Amino acid sequence: MTMTRDFKETVKERAGRDPAFAKALLDEAATLFLNGEPHTARLILRDLVNASLGFETLAAETRRPSKSLHRMLSEKGNPSMDNLAAIFGAVRKQLGVSIKAEAVSAG
Template structure:
């Protein structure tokens, strides 16, 4: 029988061990949102929140209820742009990074 490991635990441990991995997840979530894949972006962002600031910490930092934040970042969530901006801002500050968007010509 193959050994399995909880995905969330694996992500949390890797984020703690490799700051560049956490930054790459944040970059991927932002890129997915901007490229029209919000469902996947929300799930990546949810895993990143769990691995960094946590939902209770995110609730304090964004002045939004933890339960609402959980719903927003579920696969069927629908956060407003204000809420999404607050979430990205909190995670960005936690990681100590800036987010910049660059346009690339489509082939």
């Protein structure tokens, strides 16, 4: 019998023990938002929040209700730019990283 692990649990466990992986998830979420893929970015960010600071701590850091944050980062969530900035800021602070956007020429 083959034993498998839940993908989300695997990601959560690895992000919790591997700071480089957690930082890569944050970078990927930011890149996806900037490249017009907010749906996937929200889901990655949700997994990262679960793996790093948790929604209760995020709620305290952002001064927003935990339930609202869960909705914002759900499949059908629609967070405002202010809320996204607050979420990214709290996760960035937790991971001890800075985010820098750079333009890449297409030619």
